[in-house]
Amino acid sequence: MITRPIRILIVDDHAMIRLGLIGALSCEPDMEVVGQARNGCEAIELHAKLAPDITLMDGILPDRHGVEITREIMEKNSTAKIILVSINETGEDVRRALEAGASGYVPKSSEQDIIVEAIRCVAAGTKFLTPILRNRLDEQNTIVGLSNREVQVLRLVAKGKANKEIAAILALSSDTVKTHLTHLMRKLGAADRAHAVTLAIEQGFLRM
């Protein structure tokens, strides 16, 4: 039985990672790397031109986030199959990726056989997450859950804005800002706004 190889597009700005992925896949006779992109623009362009079966997408690209690129590609081509390969491994990151339409998520720390497994899974039509990420995602949905407004406020706090300034920027009363802050600090288990920033960065809420 002859099967066509799985055609793969690699998106990553790090030359070393691209080489590593190519190396990892070169052992698999049924997989073929058909293209490489080093930023979001190239990724969108090449995806349209090559129509790969699978796209391996880095989480952080020079121009935009991998998740945004994923969303944009999925909007244009809802049958695309994209696997995020990212350094970030928090439940929040995974949630965002899946919400944007990714079919899989593997940490960059994975061994090559995990990548290969993920590609086979996704090519076959199944979503793929490593067990650890699956757990993080579950915790994510129950334990941590900042509302949009709370994240907005937190971002401004991280930039050193005072409550009054935040109120002005978001067109709110500063009492409301205080309420949001009280809530988000409680949710994060933070002692004060500085601690909230630390925890939020650790947990991946604040992308720079």
Next chain:
Amino acid sequence: MITRPIRILIVDDHAMIRLGLIGALSCEPDMEVVGQARNGCEAIELHAKLAPDITLMDGILPDRHGVEITREIMEKNSTAKIILVSINETGEDVRRALEAGASGYVPKSSEQDIIVEAIRCVAAGTKFLTPILRNRLDEQNTIVGLSNREVQVLRLVAKGKANKEIAAILALSSDTVKTHLTHLMRKLGAADRAHAVTLAIEQGFLRM
């Protein structure tokens, strides 16, 4: 004229990076990868056993930081030549690496020819930094300069400690803590303690 190949040890916990580096070096006939380590322990052990000419060391390893491993290897063998290959690219990171005895520092985002160039340079006995890192290092020493005490205070601020608590922990008067905070915020250009945390994390003062 026959020259012996440059014997290289690769230290990185990411399988993909190891593969990428091997791929990058496989094109160079005068370089030979003689070993791979995936954590600090293995690195120290393998370095002693193999005595490589060059060690490519990841900045972040599962057990300890690459910089610490570098320091430990250099203490045992002051002729070792270690090149840090790290995601972190701030002047502060580079400063720490060189201070620990590293002979070079290249960002993980480098193209393969940069790595190869770095290896040749260092093997020939010259220190190697990419021009951008060289600049960052220079700025580092002039512009940003938190004192030890200030960094200590900042670390505790990031953990959500109030001035009074910090004073207790460091055995100081809380007025002194306030003074340190005033100074470090001025140096960082921060509006308040939360902003200081953001800036410090961005600039690599706060390693987790």
Next chain:
DNA sequence: TTTGCCATCACCCAAATGGGCGATACTCTG
């Protein structure tokens, strides 16, 4: 030696912060 930086502490004071309690209104889900 003078100058600068660090570390330490003190006092004053206005402004910001954080907690608690309560209230309204909207949306979504069971």
Next chain:
DNA sequence: CAGAGTATCGCCCATTTGGGTGATGGCAAA
């Protein structure tokens, strides 16, 4: 429909924060 979560605002109040100024002693470089 009831309940939960979100978003909005208000008030009270103790505590914290941040800025300013000033002072001492140590240490290192110019």
